[in-house]
Amino acid sequence: MDTRRLGYFVRVVDVGNITRAADSLHITQSALSQHISALEHDVKTRLLERTGRGVVATASGRSLYRYAQGILRLEKAARIDLRAGGDTPAGLVTVGLASYSMAPGLAVPLLRAVRERYPNIQLQLIQNLTVVMSQAVLLGQVDMALIYDPGYVKGVVFEHVLEEDFCLISSARLPPVTSRGDTITLKEASRLGFILPSEVHTVRRITDAAFHAAGLHCSVVAEIEPGMVLRDAVVSGLGVTVLPLTATRAHFAPDEVRAYRFADCRLHTAMSLCTPEVQPLSEAAALVADLLRTLIRDQPGTAGRREPPPTSSYTIKDTVPRMPNSDLP
Known part of the structure; x- marks a missing residue:
């Protein structure tokens, strides 16, 4: 061919x-x-x-x-x-980054680290594909992907790297959406209009599942895929959304939004590094994967590192009441 x-x-x-x-x-x-x-x-x-x-x-x-x-x-x-030759690590490495997650916030730090340590490695960072990221890894479209863990997918391996808890995010331009301070119940949230990605996205599935389990309806006023469009819509007060706090910090300025933890359930999922099960990573890709793991470990709030005090707009209590069997897949 x-x-x-x-x-x-x-x-x-x-x-x-x-x-x-x-x-x-x-x-x-x-x-x-x-x-x-x-x-x-x-x-x-x-x-x-x-x-x-x-x-x-x-x-x-x-x-x-x-x-x-x-x-x-x-x-x-x-x-x-082949053009690079020699013993210096070289090659094209493609990394998929899940939208509406902390992953895009690692793009520039990863690019900087690769340029400083391995100047002959050409890094390609991708968010939007015609197939889901795990399938892109399987098809060889990307070397690896930092994504929400979808569960078992034949032909790829998911390395758990981070647990993400979701918060409700609203515009700071509008009055607080609840009188409970920095927490909100699902019933209170059900009265709000949500801006979320499409039904196939992990963020949407987890949000819908939480409302459904509580016998409530999540009112979606708009489905938006591009992250910047969602950001602008939420800041403008056109609706609220659900995001991990790490992603909120990456997408919004501290004074643009308010973040609320859910008081009566825990919305969460795992972030995983997805790689092929059979095909080994190239030397260049393996080096990039190691850099990515290091950057994740150095993120505020991850294991082995104490999270610094948040800004006032992101002030959220560390302890969240949890109902029995409230963990969602």
Whole structure:
């Protein structure tokens, strides 16, 4: 299978239009169409279908697209590694970071550490993919991913690195949402409008499960995936959200929001470093994984380190009353 044609195919799917894809690749439309036809002949199936606005991938095309991303990434990593030569660690390392978590807050520190210690390693940080992060690891689209632990997934390993407790987050521009101080009950929260990610996201599933277990309804006024959009919406007072305190510190300035622990249940999940089960990490990827583990251990509030006093906007009691059997998966 010609990797150049795979790259052309991925570009067409990303752009959704053969003419625009050809322009971005600096080849003619007819030449690009010939490459796509040759690829379809090679795999013996139709990969694209035309629509009124351009082209979209068929079911077979979507499947090939996922594998092609991993193949092209490995080819790029090999070229970088071979060009570097010598004994200096080198290569392309791709790290997936779960949205609505503490993971994006580690992006710049990780990039800085890699640049300082391993300048020949090219780091690629990814948040948004067409598949879930654990599947991206399995397909070879990323080397590793720092994600909420989804439970058993065949073909990948989850290394527990951190326990995350969720808080209700509201805008500091509005009056406090409860008279209870820095805690809130699920019943009180059920009267509020929530801005959350879609139903497939771990944050949403945990939030919905807590309300359902209490016989209450979580009123979702908007579903938002991009983190910055959610941030701006919450700060503007358009709704409340649920986030780990570590993610709140990463996304919001201390005076922008108020954080409340749940008084009658504990919403929590594990953060895990996801890696392939069978395929070993490259030397470069293993070094990046070690740096990531170190950065996580050095985060305020993690094991082995005392958390510094929080700012006034994040003042939350250390002890949270818990109901029997209130832990959610």
